[in-house]
Amino acid sequence: MAEYRGMAYLRRKLTLKRRRVLTRYTYYEMKNEVRDFNLLIPPEFKYFRETLGWCGKAVDSLADRLVFRTFRNDNFDLNTIYRMNNPDILFPSAMLSALIAACSFLYIDRGADGFPRIQVIDGGNATGILDETTGLLIEGYAVLQRDDNDNPVREVYLRAGETWYYDKGQRPRMEPNPAPAPLLVPILYRPDAKRPFGHSRITRACMQIMQGALRTLKRSEVSAEFYSFPQKYVLGLSNDAEQMDKWKATISSMLDLRMDPETGEKPSVGQFQQQSMSPYTEQLRTFAALFAGETGLTLDDLGFVTDNPSSAEAIKASHENLRLAARRAQSTFGSGFLNAGYLAACLRDNFAYQRSQLYLTRPVWEPVFEPDAAMLSAIGDGVGKINGAVPGYFGPENLRDLTGMDAETTGGTANAADA
Template identity: 60%
Template sequence: MEYGIEYLRSKLRTKAQRVNLRYKYYDMKSTVRKITALIPPEFKTVAYSLGWCGKAVDSIADRMFFDKIEKDDFMLNEIYSQNNADILFDSSILSALISSCSFLYIDKDYDGYPTIQCVDGGNATGIIDPVTNMLTEGYAVLKRADNGEALLEAYFKPGETVYYEKGKSEPVDVLTHKAPYALLVPLIYRPDARRPFGHSRISRSCMDIVQCALRTLLRTEVGAEFYSVPQKYIVGLSQDAEFNNKAATLSTFLSFSKDDEGKVPSLGQFQQQSMAPHIEHMRMLASMFAGETGLTLDDLGFSTDNPQSYDAIKASHEQLRLSTRKGQRNFGVGFINAGFLAACIRDDTAYERRSFANARVSWAPIFEPDASAIGAIGDAVYKINQAVPDFVGENTVHKLTGLESDAE
């Protein structure tokens, strides 16, 4: 069954709004939903931002370092190295963590060599094959105007990619190929049977907590004004006396004389407002956000302890480690699928996906070990190889430590 480009256009319109919302939270451009009428008008126009959502995404994205593809019988590493691999992997992983799914768009240059580009989840969609996690049909907006209007679109099908320009009903170009799937490969974070295009790292709970934290910042700003200049009062001032409120606020000394009846005004000051409740509220929200994302209070700017060792950092980020490992498994499948289709383009051959079943993506260590951790790993490797000779080799040590061998 073929759904067609119009169906995919409407599908993208329904999804793009949520993706763009999450990008706003990542870029710290989300607006504060004010729920109180007690905030003075002067403060309602002040823009507040908080980088917790960006920290939640970057804490995983920065720990995912693509190393290489193992058992690379079809030279996929060479294809990626020719496509600016360092930027391609980082941008596609970051986009997938924000929008739950990014896409690798495959084309070919003038020499017929495959090119791979990243398209974010707000500009592409498709019909997914639940068995292979590849697209039977795909649609992407490759170029937009400043107002967001699509200028160049692409409709992907097995064996064919059709390009459309704004205002033209007929295709402006058609790319034919022998790849058995659409040349648009999804890179999905945490997919499941109900949501095959995955889940965003910026969950609804994260956005709600950030909204509450932004409102707390707003209340803190208002409270800081009263904390800086405590409110004062005067009792018994004559109605005929001239009094300047601004001078009373800023002056060091004030002079008051007796009235006609010989009475002296009484001065007083309201109790100074404390900032502690706002700080404790922010700390509570930071704890909730840390629990939601696997971070610690130190990651969110609330110092709790002295500098930690490698083992202590690793233990405190156990949930983060598990989430990163899960993402590596998910993204590894997408990179192999994209390499498979790129190899079909390069060799002009309709390979079968099962021919790439042995290929595996190798990642650098999630937590870079320090000197003491490397020493402990070395002792463990030595003891294991004593018990089972040559059980742990150079490749395994590289995965554990990230160190490259100088042996030739």
């Protein structure tokens, strides 16, 4: 039997990690505060709030390109399990949460009809001890419900073969299950040996660059006041001259300034040099370039229009780092979805299958970049030449993976020649 740390240990672990998760959700939702230096900013601008959606763009630009299609060689009918659990929301929600918080979790229980029910839990409400060999948990803990004060109302502690429910004000209850691992499966983004629960898409560098960009926006708003109404001055007024209303003098198109009868001198009016906004624009562009380099985006993605790419191939080339990140995410997310489907199949059939029995089943994804007409034409030429040299090398399945398009069917069947 495995050595378990216990629910109290996992609860403390979640408390330590939850703050970091909530910080990244704050940046994603554009609710983060600006840490200003407060050196020259007037008090009137102290509570001025700026927002930038760059962190949300960094997450969404990758999440929107990750489209899970199906399980191939599905010997345990995992596709049916996911189809019964609203996959159009389940998969995107799990991947989006994992990109923000470094990991999300799929919690599995038995529904009212006895069929497995799968729920997404964000990384700020679940944790566990990871078996790095299989990607499953040794034991897990999750908060299923919180009250208005963010205190847990319903908690669950999971081990192999049993799930313990802790409802506030009630006695704990245990439900047995045949699964050989806890019914809580991590969905990880970029895990490694040092951080097995992954890394967030919103890195520390992203947050620091965002702070610099927001401070630049704040300074530009302060300077805009002086840019709109440049400071003026009057020299040579007599000490006995009537004081002018500053606001009226600023917006008036005609000023009446008379000669001093004693000295015979007349006042001179001048204006200080107008504040320029270009330094702030250039500084903000610099921060945008740094953020784009950190996340694999382009300046066009962040709102700074440059030369528009002329084809899908040019867009793909400009997002090469993003494509590599998407391919890496597909491999780790696919493993997590396969693990969750495996445990759900054990729960459905009330039998403890071996994880090795799913070695033939593999997740299949839609292409990261959809091909345009020119790219489809190039693919067609290449497929014709390759199949001419190696007959049958390309068929409906790998062409579907390459183009993201289904073959036209006749009478419910499609043949490879038509593909």
